[in-house]
Amino acid sequence: MPKASIVSRPLIISLSLLGGLLALAAAAPFILFYGARWYYEPTLPPVATLRELKLGIPLRVYSHDGKLIGEYGAERRAPLAYDQLPPHLVDAFLAAEDDRFFEHPGVDWQGLLRASLKLLITGEKSQGGSTITMQLARNVFLSSERSYERKIREILLALRIEREMSKQEILTTYLNAIFLGQRAYGVGAASRVYFAREPADLSWSQTALLAGLPKAPSRDNPVIAPQRAKDRRDYVLRRLRELNKISELDYQAALAEPILVKLAPPQVETDAHFVAEMVRADMVSRYGEAAYTSGFKATATVQSTRQEAANVALRAALLAYDERHGWRGPEARLPPELLTEGGEQREAIEEILSQRPIVSGLRAAAVVRSSPDKLTVLMQGLRLAEVAADDLKWARIGPRNALQRGDIVRVRSVEDRWRLAQIPEVQGALAAVDPRSGAIQAVVGGYDFLLNKYNRATQARRQPGSGFKPFLYAAAFDQGFTPASVLLDAPIVYRDSELEGAWRPENYDGDFKGPMRLREALVHSRNLVTIRLLQAVGLDTARNYIARFGLSKDRIPRDLSMALGTGSYSPMEMATAYAVLANGGFQVKPYVIESIADSTGKVVYQAAPTVVCAECEQPEPQKLAAAPAQGAVLDVEPSDPAAPAHAPRVIDARVAWLVDDVLREVTVRGTAAQARKLGRSDIAGKTGTTNDETDAWFSGYNGELVSVVWVGFDQPSPLGRGEVGGRAALPMWMDFMRAALGDSPEVERPRPPGLVEVRIDRTSGMLAAGGDPNAIIEIVQDDHIPGAGDESGYGDAVPLEELF
Numbered sequence: 037m038p039k040a041s042i043v044s045r046p047l048i049i050s051l052s053l054l055g056g057l058l059a060l061a062a063a064a065p066f067i068l069f070y071g072a073r074w075y076y077e078p079t080l081p082p083v084a085t086l087r088e089l090k091l092g093i094p095l096r097v098y099s100h101d102g103k104l105i106g107e108y109g110a111e112r113r114a115p116l117a118y119d120q121l122p123p124h125l126v127d128a129f130l131a132a133e134d135d136r137f138f139e140h141p142g143v144d145w146q147g148l149l150r151a152s153l154k155l156l157i158t159g160e161k162s163q164g165g166s167t168i169t170m171q172l173a174r175n176v177f178l179s180s181e182r183s184y185e186r187k188i189r190e191i192l193l194a195l196r197i198e199r200e201m202s203k204q205e206i207l208t209t210y211l212n213a214i215f216l217g218q219r220a221y222g223v224g225a226a227s228r229v230y231f232a233r234e235p236a237d238l239s240w241s242q243t244a245l246l247a248g249l250p251k252a253p254s255r256d257n258p259v260i261a262p263q264r265a266k267d268r269r270d271y272v273l274r275r276l277r278e279l280n281k282i283s284e285l286d287y288q289a290a291l292a293e294p295i296l297v298k299l300a301p302p303q304v305e306t307d308a309h310f311v312a313e314m315v316r317a318d319m320v321s322r323y324g325e326a327a328y329t330s331g332f333k334a335t336a337t338v339q340s341t342r343q344e345a346a347n348v349a350l351r352a353a354l355l356a357y358d359e360r361h362g363w364r365g366p367e368a369r370l371p372p373e374l375l376t377e378g379g380e381q382r383e384a385i386e387e388i389l390s391q392r393p394i395v396s397g398l399r400a401a402a403v404v405r406s407s408p409d410k411l412t413v414l415m416q417g418l419r420l421a422e423v424a425a426d427d428l429k430w431a432r433i434g435p436r437n438a439l440q441r442g443d444i445v446r447v448r449s450v451e452d453r454w455r456l457a458q459i460p461e462v463q464g465a466l467a468a469v470d471p472r473s474g475a476i477q478a479v480v481g482g483y484d485f486l487l488n489k490y491n492r493a494t495q496a497r498r499q500p501g502s503g504f505k506p507f508l509y510a511a512a513f514d515q516g517f518t519p520a521s522v523l524l525d526a527p528i529v530y531r532d533s534e535l536e537g538a539w540r541p542e543n544y545d546g547d548f549k550g551p552m553r554l555r556e557a558l559v560h561s562r563n564l565v566t567i568r569l570l571q572a573v574g575l576d577t578a579r580n581y582i583a584r585f586g587l588s589k590d591r592i593p594r595d596l597s598m599a600l601g602t603g604s605y606s607p608m609e610m611a612t613a614y615a616v617l618a619n620g621g622f623q624v625k626p627y628v629i630e631s632i633a634d635s636t637g638k639v640v641y642q643a644a645p646t647v648v649c650a651e652c653e654q655p656e657p658q659k660l661a662a663a664p665a666q667g668a669v670l671d672v673e674p675s676d677p678a679a680p681a682h683a684p685r686v687i688d689a690r691v692a693w694l695v696d697d698v699l700r701e702v703t704v705r706g707t708a709a710q711a712r713k714l715g716r717s718d719i720a721g722k723t724g725t726t727n728d729e730t731d732a733w734f735s736g737y738n739g740e741l742v743s744v745v746w747v748g749f750d751q752p753s754p755l756g757r758g759e760v761g762g763r764a765a766l767p768m769w770m771d772f773m774r775a776a777l778g779d780s781p782e783v784e785r786p787r788p789p790g791l792v793e794v795r796i797d798r799t800s801g802m803l804a805a806g807g808d809p810n811a812i813i814e815i816v817q818d819d820h821i822p823g824a825g826d827e828s829g830y831g832d833a834v835p836l837e838e839l840f
Contacts, residue, residue: 091111091113091115091212091213091221091222091331092109092110092111092113092221092328092329093109093111093113093115093329093330093635094107094108094109094111094112094113094328094329094331095107095108095109095316095319095327095328095330095331095332095333095334096332096333096334097311097312097315097316097333097334097335097336098333098334098335098336099306099308099311099335099336099338099339099340099343100335100336100338100339100340100630101339101340101341102335103305103306103340104303104304104305104306105304105305105306105307105308105309105311105312105336105338105340105343106304106308106309106311106312106313106315106316107304108316108327108328109328109329110219110328110329111219111220111221111329112218112219112220112221112225112228112229113212113220113221113224113225114222114224114225114228115212115222115224116208116211116212116222116223116224116235117208118204118205118207118208120224120235120236121207121208121211121223121235122235122236122238122243124238124240124243124281124282125211125223125235125238125243125246125247126207126211127276127279127281127282128240128243128244128246128247128272128276128281129168129211129246129247129250130168131247131272131275131276131278131279131281132244132247132248132250132251132271132272132275133167133168133171133247133250133251134167134168134169135275135279136167137167137168137169137203137207138203140167141195141198142167142170142194142195142197142198143167143169143170143191143194143195144167167194168206168207168210169194169197169198169206169210170190170191170193170194171210171214171250172194172197172206172209172210172213173190173193173194173197174190175213175214175215176213211223212224214250215250215253216246216249216250216253217249217253217256217257218230218257218259218299223235223246226246226249227242227246228303230242230245230246230258230259230297230298231297231298232298232303239290239293240273240276240282240286240287240289240290240293241269241273241289241290241291241293241295244269244270244272244273244276244290245258245265245268245269245272245295247272248265248268248269248271248272249265249268251268256268258295258297259297259299262295262297265295266295269295270291273287273290273291305340306340306343306344307343307344307347308336308338308340308479309485309486309489310479310480310481310482310485310491310493311336311338311343311476311479311628312336313485313489313491314479314491314494314628315334315336315628315629318334318628318629319332319334319629319632322632322641330634330635331634331635332632332633332634332635333632333633333634333637334629334631334632335629335630335631335632336476336628336629336630337470337475337476337477337627337628337629337630337643338476338477338478338479338628339477339478341775341776342468342477342478342772342775342776343477343478343479345478345771345772345775345776346466346468346478346479346480346743346772346776347396347480348771348775349466349745349768349769349771349775350464350465350466350480350483350745350768350772351396351397351483352767352768352771353464353745353747353764353765353767353768353771354462354464354483354747355448355457355460356767357460357462357747357755357764358458358460358461358462359430359431360756361756362431362432363430363431363432363437363456363458364458364461365437366403366440366443366444366445367392367400367444367445367446367458367459368443368444369440369442369443369444370385370402370442370443370444371388372442374388374442375441375442382414382418383418385402385414386416386417386418388402388444389401389402389416389444390416392444393486395446395459395483395484395486395487396483396484396487397448397449398446398447398448398457398458398459399415399416399446399447399448400415400416400444400445400446401413401414401415401416401421401444401445401446401447402442402443402444403439403440403441403442403443403444403445404420404441405441406438406439406440406441406443408425409424409425410422410423410424410425411423411428411439411456413445413447413454415447421447421454422454423447423453423454423455423456427450427453427454427455427456428456430456431456445457445458446458446459459483459487460483461749462747462748462749462755463482463483463488463492463747463748463749463750464480464482464483464492464745464746464747464748464765464768465480465481465482465491465492465493465496465606465607465745465746466478466479466480466493466607466743466744466745466746466768466769466772467479467493467494467606467607467610467611467743467744468611468742468743468744468772468776469608469612469615469624469626469741469742470740470741470742471614471615471616471618471619471624471648471737471739471740471741471742472619472624472647472648472739472740473624473645473646473647473648474612474615474624474625474626474627474645474646474683475626475627475630475645476608476626476627476628477741477743477776478743478772478776479491479493479494479608479628480493481493481494481495490750492606492607492746492750493606493607493608494606494607494608496606496607496746496750497591497604497605497606497609498604498605498606498726498731498746498748498752499601499602499603499604499726499730499731500603500605500610500724500726500731500733500735501601501724501725501726501731501733501761502561502563502600502601502707502722502723502724502725502761503601503610503722503723503724503733503734503735503744503761504598504600504601504603504724505558505561505566505601505722506558506614506617506695506698506699506722507581507582507587507613508566508569508570508573508578508582508598508599509554509558509566509569509695509698510582510585510617510687510691510692510695511573511577511578511581511582512554512569512572512573513688513690513691513694513695513817514581514687514688514691515573515577516817516820517554517569517572517573517820518554518694518814518816518817518820518822519553519554519555519694519697519698519814519815519816520553520554520555520794520796520801520802520814520816520822521553521554521801521822522551522552522553522554522800522801523551523552523554523565523568523569523572524550524551524552524564524565524568525543525548525549525550525551525552525557525562525564525565526548526550526564527540527548527564528540528541528564528567528568530596539596541563541564541567541596541600542563542564543562543563543564544561544563544725544760548564549562551799551800552565553798553801553814554569554698555698555701555814557569558698558699558702558706558722559698559701559702559705559706559707560706560707561706561707561722561723563599563600566599566600567596567599567600569599570596570598570599571596575595575596575598576594578592578598579592579594579598581687584616584623584686584687585612585613585616585623585686585687586609586612586613586616586623586625587603587605587609587613588605588609591603591604591605601724601726607733607744607745607746608626608744610733610735611626611735611742611743611744612624612625612626614721614735614736614737614744615737615742616686616687616692617692617695617696617699617720617737618696618720618737618738618739618742619648619683619692619739620648620650620689620692620693620785620788621685621686621687621688621689621691621692622648622650622683622685622686623683623684623685623686624645624646624648624683625645625646627643627645629641629643630642630643631643644680644681645680645681646680646682646683646684647680647681647683648682648683649682649683650689652682653685689788689790690788690790690791690817693785693787693788693791694791694815694817696720696785697815699720699721699722699736700717700718700720702720702721702722702723703719703720703721703736707722707723707760707761707762708721708722708723708734708736708761708762708766710762710766710767710770711736711766711769711770713770714770714773714774716738716777716782717782718738718739718782718783718784719737719738719773720736720737720738721734721735721736721737721769722734722735722736723760723761723762723765723766724761724765725760725761728754729754729755729756729757729758729759729760729764730748730749730753730754730755731746731747731748731752731755732746732747732748732755732759732760732761732763732764732765733745733746733747733761733765734761734762734765734766734768734769736769736773738773738777738782738783739783739784739785740777740780740783741773741776741777743769743772743773743776745765745766745768745769745772746765747759747764747765747768787815790817790818791815791816791817791818792815792816792817792818792821793813793814793815794813794814794815794816794821794822795808795811795812795813795814796811796812796813796814796822797810797811798810798811798812801814801822802822802823803821803822803823
C-alpha cells in the first residue's frame with residue numbers, strides 16, 4: 037500500500053497539471069476576447085453613425101411638373117425602407133451570405149470556428165464566418181485588408197452594432213449600402229440598373245443573381261462575365277432550395293432562365309439635358325462635390341410639355357434647313373467582307389450599326405438595295421425598312437451620287453413611314469422665359485446634347501442683327517420720337533480717316549423708299565432709317581438706354597454699326613431683353629432652379645424671384661424725369677415683408693407699349709408675316725439676320741412667354757442665299773409657340789395713360805388736315821404730338837468722327 041501511494045502521487049500531480057492547462061486553454065479564448073475588447077473597443081467608431089450613414093445618393097433634377105430630367109453622381113442609389121424589401125429578395129441574400137442572420141448575435145461563432153479549424157489544418161485564410169453584420173462593419177468602417185487585427189476589430193464592431201441596432205435596421209442598411217457593380221449601391225439601384233425593374237418585380241433568377249454579387253461584384257458582374265454570374269446565381273438558388281425557401285418547381289424554372297441583363301440608364305422622363313446641365317452646374321456652385329452625393333432633389337422652372345415642344349421645334353427647323361441644302365453623302369460604308377454574295381452578315385452589321393447611336397431620332401441604317409423609286413435599309417435590331425421615293429426626293433440623288441449597297445445612312449420616322457436623313461451640320465438654339473418673373477420655360481442648346489454638350493442658348497454670343505433694332509427704337513421714343521416721326525430711307529456713305537475706305541450700309545433688298553415713318557421702318561426692318569435714327573439719338577445716349585434691357589453695355593459697339601445689331605449676345609440674353617417689352621417695361625432676371633429639397637424631402641431653398649407688379653407702382657410711373665441707373669428700382673416696395681419683391685421698372689410704360697404695338701405689326705404685315713398663321717393677335721416679335729446670312733434669329737413673345745431662336749453654324753459661315761430670320765428661324769419659333777401657348781387665352785396689354793390717337797398724313801407724319809384722304813390714325817405720346825413745327829426731319833449723314 038505505501039508503495040502504491042508513492043506511485044500514484046506523480047500521476048495525481050500530472051492530472052492536476054493537465055486539468056489546469058485544460059482550464060487555462062478553455063479560458064484563453066475568453067481572456068483573449070475580453071483583452072482584445074478592452075484594448076480595441078475604445079478606438080472603435082460609434083455605431084450611431086450607421087443611422088446617419090450618408091449613402092451617396094445622387095443629385096436628381098426634376099421639371100416643374102415633377103418629371104425626372106437628369107441624374108448626377110458617381111454612385112447609383114435608390115434606398116428602400118425595410119417594409120419595401122420583398123421577402124424573396126431578403127431570403128436570397130440571407131441564403132447567399134448569412135442564413136443564420138436572425139439567430140446569431142452579430143458573429144456566427146460556428147462559422148468562425150470552421151474557418152479557424154481550416155486555418156489550423158491547411159494554413160489558408162478563408163472568408164468563412166463573415167456575417168452580414170460583420171460585412172456591414174467592414175464596408176462602412178474598416179478597410180478590405182485581410183489581417184488578424186482587422187478581423188478582431190470587425191468582430192467587436194459587429195457585436196456592438198447588434199447591441200445598438202435591431203436586426204431589421206442592420207439588414208436594411210446593408211441592403212441599401214452594399215456595392216453590386218455598375219456603380220449600383222444597394223438592391224434598389226441594382227435592380228433598376230441590371231433589369232430596369234423594381235426589386236418587388238424581380239424573378240427568382242434575377243433575385244439570386246443580385247444576391248450572388250456581394251462576394252465579387254466586379255468578377256461576377258453579368259455584363260462582363262455572364263458565365264461567372266450564372267454559376268454564382270445557381271449557387272444561390274441551390275442554397276435557397278436547401279433552406280426550403282423556394283419550391284422545386286420555381287427552383288427548376290429559375291435555373292432554366294437565361295441570364296438576360298437590360299442595362300438601364302437613369303429613367304429620364306423628359307429630354308431636357310441642357311436644362312438639367314444648367315441645374316447641375318448651379319448645384320455644384322452652391323454645394324461643391326457634395327451636390328453629387330447628398331440626395332438633393334432640384335426642381336427646375338421648365339414645364340416638360342414646353343420643353344418637349346422646344347426640342348421638336350428646333351429639330352424640325354434644322355432638318356428642314358438641312359434638306360433645303362441637299363444631300364452630303366453616306367455617313368460611312370460597311371467593310372467589303374460583309375457584303376459577300378448570299379446575303380448580308382446581319383449580326384456583324386448589327387454590331388457596326390450599334391456603334392452609331394441614335395441621334396435625336398436619326399437611326400443608322402445600312403443600304404441593302406437602292407433604286408430611283410425605293411431604298412431598302414437594314415436598321416439596328418436587324419429590321420428591314422423601306423424609304424419611298426417621296427422621302428428620297430429632297431436628296432436629289434442621281435447617277436453621280438447614287439447610294440450603293442453597304443452605304444451607312446440615317447433614317448427617321450415620319451408618321452408611319454421612314455425618310456432619308458442626315459445629322460445636320462447647322463446648329464440652333466432656343467431660350468424661353470416667363471416675362472412676369474424670369475422663370476426659364478425651355479432651353480435647347482443644340483440639335484442633340486449627347487452629340488455636343490455646348491449650350492448655344494446660354495453660352496454662344498452671336499450678332500443679333502435686326503433683332504437689336506427694337507431697343508434702339510425704344511431709346512428714340514424715350515427721346516421724343518414717335519412712330520409717326522419720319523426719317524429718310526436713302527443711300528448713306530460714311531467716311532472716317534481711321535478707315536481704309538468708306539462704309540456704305542444697305543437695306544437687305546438693296547432698294548430705297550425715301551421718307552419713311554418710324555413705324556414702317558421697324559415693321560419692314562429698314563437699315564438706313566435705323567442708322568439715321570441712331571445718329572439723331574446719339575451713340576452714348578443709345579448705349580446707356582439699351583443697357584436698361586439687361587444687355588451688357590460693354591458689348592454694344594460705340595459706332596453706327598450698333599444700329600444693325602453688331603454687338604454679340606446669347607439667345608438667353610436676348611430673351612431677357614425682350615421680356616422688358618413683353619411685360620411693359622420691367623426688368624426680370626432669368627432663373628432655372630425653383631426649389632431644392634434634401635434627401636429627407638425638406639425644402640432647403642425656394643426661389644424668390646422679383647415679379648412684375650404694375651399696379652404696385654407710384655402714380656404716373658410711365659413719366660420718368662431722367663434715365664435711371666441700370667437696374668434702379670422705380671416702383672414702390674411691398675409693405676408686407678413676406679410678399680414677393682417687385683421687378684424694377686427700367687423703361688417708360690408708354691415706350692414699351694409703343695414698341696410692342698409696332699412689333700405686333702411685324703408679325704402681321706412685316707418681315708415675320710408668316711406668324712399670322714398662329715391665329716393670335718397678342719404676339720409680337722422681330723426677325724434678325726446678319727451679314728451674308730451668317731446668323732438667323734427670331735425674337736418674339738406674348739404677355740406670358742418670351743422665346744428667342746437662333747440658327748447658324750458654330751464656326752460662323754453663310755447659311756445660304758435667302759436664309760434670313762423669317763425663313764430659317766421663324767418656323768422654329770412658330771412651332772414652339774403654337775405648342776407652348778396652345779389654347780391659352782390671348783393676353784391683352786392695356787394702353788397706359790399718356791398715349792393718344794391722332795390723325796396724321798401717312799407720308800409726312802404730320803397732323804392731317806380735315807378731310808385729308810391720305811390720313812391715317814397713329815398713336816403717339818401726348819407730350820410729343822406731331823405738328824407743322826415738328827423737327828423730326830429726314831436726317832442726313834455726318835462724318836463718324838463727329839459722333840464721338
